[in-house]
Amino acid sequence: MDGTNNSEDISVLNAGAETIRVKVLFPLPLFKPYDYLAPASLVRPGAFVVAPFGPREIKGVIWPGETGDTDPEKLKSIVSFCDAPPLAQAVIEFVDWTANYTMSPLGSVLRMVMRSGDFADAPSMLTGYEVTGDTAPRMTPQRQAVLDSAGDGVETAANLAKLAGVSDGVVRGLAKTGALRAVDIDPDPPFLAPDLERQGRDLSDEQNFAVDHLVTAIDAGTHSTTLIDGVTGSGKTEVYLEAAAAALRRDPTAQIVILIPEIALTLPFLQRVEERFGAPPAPWHSELTAAQRRRTWRRVGEGQARLVVGARSALFLPFQNLKLIIVDEEHDNAYKQEDGVIYHARDLAVVRGAKGGFPVVLASATPSLETVVNVDEGRYGAVGLASRVAGAQMPDIELIDMRENPAPVGRWLSPTLVDAVNANLSANEQSLLFLNRRGYAPLTLCRRCGHKMTAPGSDTMLVEHRFENRLVCHHTGFSMPKPTACPACHAVDSLTPCGPGVERVAEEAREIWPDAAVTVLSSDTASSPTAMRAVLDAMRDGEIDILIATQVAAKGHHFPNLTLVGVVDADLGLAGGDLRAAERTYQLLSQVAGRAGRAGKPGRAMLQTYQPQAPVLNALADGDRNAFLAVEAEGRHGLGFPPYGRLAAIVLRSKDETALMKAANDLAQSAPNGDGVEVLGPARAPIYRLRGHARMRFLVKARRDVSLQAYLSDWLQRVKTPSAVRCVVDINPYTFL
């Protein structure tokens, strides 16, 4: 991150100019900005600068705030200013707020905005070539091919050579003759402007009503949050795209961002947005190359990219004039970032809207209890879409009691589900068998000594992946070839797979239906977006009879001929035991059931369960979301859990178990008495050992009117945790492992 040639060198520009003190924040794990000197005429809050820090010169941002009174002689000077426009005030406030709320170093939050920092300088121009119209003295077929390929456009030498099927030298030779002219090409071309005159679909009355509701919120020009609460397939996406169009039309410099859970952020979604606006949106997700990322970052920072579609981290892009955030599938846990700065993007989106004074739209068929309570208590508005578009019916959901209808020994599909798939095959309709478990078997056990295969240094089970003949840990990423003998008792061929994963259900399906087209889809079988898309396209086009899939198929997809969804193990998510287990099960199973019958043909979903009395499954079968939410709300209210109270987790981890136990005890001893605060723990984490670290947890519960952050910082300041022990605070935790 050294200064680059593109930055303006202050010593040259401002020799003798008045210098003032400024604060500079660096994208490093630092809790505060540092004072520097800079020429008064160049200083803008939010400006990207290069300044000396320790032995290096690195990029940072001029941060607002009171400077100290250190002797100016002792202060260092800013070295240069970068090309990128300064961060908007709302972005700065958002970074400050996020650091306070998540109790993270301010610089770590800035790092999410600045990324590597390399984007703050314009990259060098590329050289392109265009046809001048002059004829070359010596024309050859190769030269002609280059001129033909160039046409009216501009291309790099490498691209032109490739198009014409010749070497780069031919292109350069032509340029020397004057038949081609070298021109600069911006490596980060601007994004096409969205076409705001373009007509969207003809909307139903219900959809139009919802659009009007959102447009009223947008026209108010102030912050508000509105939930689009619509069943799966009710046309929520169409509705919020209209709202997006309205926000872009209202202000010619407005920018908007649509957040999507990463897993649903597939090419078809981007294409759908492109179709609506006649221009591709600026994308932001983990599959982008560094150059694509830089283009989006820079163009967003200049205010040129007006329509962004991205995963949760798009919230931290350096928008100049953000005017609307749409959070699709707002209930999705993928919005919770668990590493580094721990945050929930839905909650932060609402804060970002408040800082920027603009509306936020949340969309879901199964909104989170948090959001439902915010609607009930009047903090958020809501607009409902009760029916599916074009007359499609909601799927019928029925429970299969596995105690009365068991699968044959060593198999996982009950006779009732097998019959239903048979009927679907005869009717030439597609089926989806859903099991949210990757691999072949979740547990590998020695039949002789009972040894369970776990990852080294971790209490996590190794999952057999038969396709690759490996055992894989889904928590740590560790993998090894499947051993032929038990590592504990050395018995040969004694390691036995226990329980099903998608690969095992696929094996069973291929045995039962040898003539059907059976395909498995999980993040392992489709490791790249292209591979995933190929399967999803094949499913959409009816080339697959039975798709066996994890949650990668649960979200957002539209398969017109899919009429049966079989959930292999509806009890799976309930076992987790964390506070949102039932809610997550409800959301996931209604999402996946909602894939059936979206295009007019009636659909049904069958849920295999050993707990047919579980309230969450009954609520699903009865289609009674409100009854489910009422039970959930009551349970959490009684316990003072979110959204009725505040919760934070403190996780201590160390390779040194003695130091860990001592630190946990010291922390427990020094917990201050706080009115309305309850400290639970320390307790061993459910996964006690992970990657060689032992882990202890505290849960801190507080009344809603208590500042949990103030309590925690007071507490954590009282004890000095030794350097061998790491302490992580997770405000409003979603993971309890």
Ligand code: ADP
């Ligand atoms: P949701 O986001 O609520 O699941 P979508 O917006 O994806 O629903 O809509 C479901 C399907 O119906 C999509 O294929 C979409 O293109 C189509 N659709 C939505 N609204 C309309 C409409 N007014 N007329 C025709 N088709 C529509």
